[in-house]
Amino acid sequence: EVQLQASGGGLVQAGGSLTLSCAASGFTFDDYAIAWFRQAPGKEREAVSFIANSDGTTYYADSAKGRFTIASDNAKNTVALRMNSLKSEDTAVYYCAALRRPVDTSQLLPLWKIWTLYRYWGQGTQVTVSS
Secondary structure (H helix, E strand, O other), X not given: OOEEEEEOOEEEEOOOOEEEEEEEEOOOHHHEEEEEEEEOOOOOOEEEEEEEOOOOOEEXXXXXXXXXXXXXXXXXXXXXXXXXXXXXXXXXXXXXXXXXXXXXXXXXXXXXXXXXXXXXXXXXXXXXXXX
């Protein structure tokens, strides 16, 4: 059974940090790429960051560049999202999602933000940033 388990959310003050974790099971980790999405109340789902577990290729949304860092631990089948300098606008439910990667992961550069391409989803973890 495929499972993605997101954790690490919480309440933090603006300027603070959080690290989210996504634990994956039930599929070959290297064959997939993992992304983090977020959705705030009344807003559309938004891509935050992406990593290809096979070669470490990473992408970031403009809102995350310079503040967030994504990393995978292939030995533990986990992906972490380190979020620094948090802002109130980062408040949302954060989801991790997995898609089966092509051999050439660079093909995903124009596609990684399209949430409908992701086959598996975690349950979400709430991040609340107080100003």
